[in-house]
Amino acid sequence: MSYVTIKEVAQEAEVSVPAVSQVLNNTGRISDATRQRVLDAIAKLNYIPNSAARSMRSSLTKTIGLLVPDIRNSYFASLISAVTEELSKNGYVCLIGSSGESVKGQDTFLRSLLSQRIDGTIIVPQGTISPGLKRFLETDLPVVFLDRSISGIGQDSHIPLIDSDPLPGIEKAIQSARALGHSSIGFVHGPIAESPSLKERQDVFASVAAELLGDDGAVIAEPTDALSAITGLLDRGVRTFIFGYSPDALVAIGYFRDHGLVIGKDVSMISFDDIPLFELATPAISVISQQVITMGVRGARTLLGLMRAKNSSHPGPNRAENLRIPTELIARESMVDFSADPR
Amino acid sequence: MSYVTIKEVAQEAEVSVPAVSQVLNNTGRISDATRQRVLDAIAKLNYIPNSAARSMRSSLTKTIGLLVPDIRNSYFASLISAVTEELSKNGYVCLIGSSGESVKGQDTFLRSLLSQRIDGTIIVPQGTISPGLKRFLETDLPVVFLDRSISGIGQDSHIPLIDSDPLPGIEKAIQSARALGHSSIGFVHGPIAESPSLKERQDVFASVAAELLGDDGAVIAEPTDALSAITGLLDRGVRTFIFGYSPDALVAIGYFRDHGLVIGKDVSMISFDDIPLFELATPAISVISQQVITMGVRGARTLLGLMRAKNSSHPGPNRAENLRIPTELIARESMVDFSADPR
Missing domain, CATH: 3.40.50.2300 (Response regulator)
Known part of the structure; x- marks a missing residue:
């Protein structure tokens, strides 16, 4: 995964790399002011020391990230429910975030997810390919786009899209x-x-x-x-x-x-x-x-397949096909019938 | 924080502690069968190697856990929205989970949260004090109960409750x-x-x-x-x-x-x-x-206060008061008026 490096922390704090290392390991003689600058840079960049990053990469956490545009929208609440239920059957728990229908919100949540221990992610993306999304996709985490496509990402993208x-x-x-x-x-x-x-x-x-x-x-x-x-x-x-x-x-x-x-x-x-x-x-x-339930279940299954392929000792093709679920009309009582009495 | 120990992993896998260590560090000669048993035990117990656990404890992640009973319930969707908006103003991102109105779902999510890098947690709890909740509360993470109390936890609990x-x-x-x-x-x-x-x-x-x-x-x-x-x-x-x-x-x-x-x-x-x-x-x-917005905002602010107190170099009282938001009647059109024509 593409984590923030110790070099970037040193640049942000305007100190040397060994100085950052000394703060991290609590060794050497560092002034309080310098230590604070380094800690601030670590917090700002969400830096994770290598030892932690290594362990994070190593074993499966059975935890999935799930980003939706708006939890108050009942449609996404149903989508979350379908995804989490299907993943739960397979022993996975979801960390859910909302982008608030904004690129900024999306990128903030994805940045936070990068520092968590997750095995894969399902994203309902915002608009175009944003810096935060681009960075997230550079990791080797299995990712599925659900419900919405984004522009600026080619047909030959390796990220499968499950939508309607x-x-x-x-x-x-x-x-x-x-x-x-x-x-x-x-x-x-x-x-x-x-x-x-x-x-x-x-x-x-x-x-x-x-x-x-x-x-x-x-x-x-x-x-x-x-x-x-x-x-x-x-x-x-x-x-x-x-x-x-x-x-x-x-x-x-x-x-x-x-x-x-x-x-x-x-x-x-x-x-x-x-x-x-x-x-x-x-x-x-x-x-x-x-057919939101079908879409959520298929999205979850696609991610499960990607994660299986990645962690298998004999990895198969590490790609998944796009899938479109057909929409359906459910006719109720909200349409006036002019057919007997045409205007 | 009370993480799973390497000893517990060894017991679960029925191997020695050095054997677990060898699997973790990829050293020594371990049979495939033993390695698999150790990996299974690690996954089952959600074990985190010490190096990672240390880093996780060290710096602030600006990430909060939030557990609600049911995301499809519009009331909780509004509560989530109020909490995340208030935390977001303070630079925090939320990892949200649903318990599906069950103790089992609650404990599974809390177990997963324990292995994540978070600074604090807001919990809408289920019923009584469960094993997973008990374990979670044994950590030194700041926690706030929101919207619902639980039985089996005394009035003198140090966990503040914000409810209506x-x-x-x-x-x-x-x-x-x-x-x-x-x-x-x-x-x-x-x-x-x-x-x-x-x-x-x-x-x-x-x-x-x-x-x-x-x-x-x-x-x-x-x-x-x-x-x-x-x-x-x-x-x-x-x-x-x-x-x-x-x-x-x-x-x-x-x-x-x-x-x-x-x-x-x-x-x-x-x-x-x-x-x-x-x-x-x-x-x-x-x-x-x-008054769900008020309740969510006050819950978020209470947690922010606890986290500030914990991370201050001069920590104040590391406790917060319980708070009850009064409920209000909003009268609309769903009540028959018998007052003019009493039955």
Whole structure:
């Protein structure tokens, strides 16, 4: 693994390498001020002495790192649950972290994980290849990307990606809306700048909606915050919504309720992600399910396979295939039926 | 910290201490079978060689362990968010784990945490003092209990407890129900065997309801699963519910809907925990809020104080006070108003 070196600590503290070593081993005569500078540099760089690093590399810890964008998002809570349950069956425990949907949060957690004793990591990455992610991938730790791809990492990357294929679910959603008499649909996208996977949903929607409903049938929200995106679409006359990012759908449910727009009567909606709230809402909200349990289990199994291959005395191919889980439409009561009484 | 010793590894593997040492240092002549037994014992006991353990104890890692009962429970997701945000402001990252509402899950995660490099831990504990928890508390790591107390640990424990005081919220809830003309209320308790805090809510309800509504006014559900508890109360004629554990309230919302019982018309309910689903439900559900953000922030600050005291060159009192956050009633639309038309 690519740990911080003693040389980097010496540079940061502006002392010699032997001075750092003396502080570490509590030998030699070092002034209190110098000692403090070295300790500060160690803390700042999260340096691990070689002896510890060696032991960390040596034996299996049966511990896995798991990074998700937001634990408050029920979709990721379900994903965590599926991953940890599958790993737990195999005797593994997870150290979970949240990036708070930010590259900075992701890199901070990955930096911390590097100093922990783990056998592998599952990452739901943010946007593009960041310095912290790049550094993390330079280690020889088995890693799996789950749920989201990142740009800036080639098709020939050795990191397997387990995610969902948005096409089947979006296609069924638009077909079903058309069958109910909806002639135009607005799309609200979520933080696409942070996620090529969210961007893909919007692109798939745009192309399928244009094909099935014509060019006027696909109305893409402005690239702005959720509330402005929703009110912007309402102002443009949109009354049928597909949400590519479920937290935006929750914002919409609150907005509709506060403004007297009854779902399933005044407005229609379908959201990505089969979370409990959509099932328990009145009316129940139709969803494009990513089969989150299947995805989590397959992600965990892919990592288990990579770790087995790495630690086997006869290592097989130390690579795993990418895998896409098809999305599914689960139709509930949130779509107005215009088919008997077409507008 | 109380790590596993090389002697315990030797005993587990049924070999001598020097044999373990030879496997660790890859010296001497050890048969493959013996080596495997030693490696298995190391993995099983999660043994860390002394050199690593020493470094782990030495410097600050700016990493905290955080154990919660269930990440899928939105209440704990909010608690995690509050804790991690406050710690993050102070430069700390969290390694989060879930016990899955079981003592076994708790002890497994705590065992794994012991082999990680952390500066302190916040624990939402399960039930009673378990072997894994006991062992963990024997270390000199700063620990804070959050949200739930445990039995079997005395008032004079040095572990501070930050939790909510159920009395003010439950009292307001029953007063408000009485003002709306409800003469009897059923209480659904959640997994009280796993949590003295849930048990306390039931006891507080029983005593306040008996006082305000008379002995017939307090109907406690049987100690069984959520669905049986709810149907049992319905069979006993209960139409007004207070839920001490929000996941049970979600079960009830689904059950009521599937059986044509309209909340706010046919049945009335108030639940513990101010989670998004209750606010977005139709009708919006009244809640007894535990002020989860305040609780998380105060829990994090208590731990930060303990860590500062421990690492200060002039350590102050290495103890912290317990703290109870008062619960609050947030009245919404889920209670029928019988006050104009009393039954």
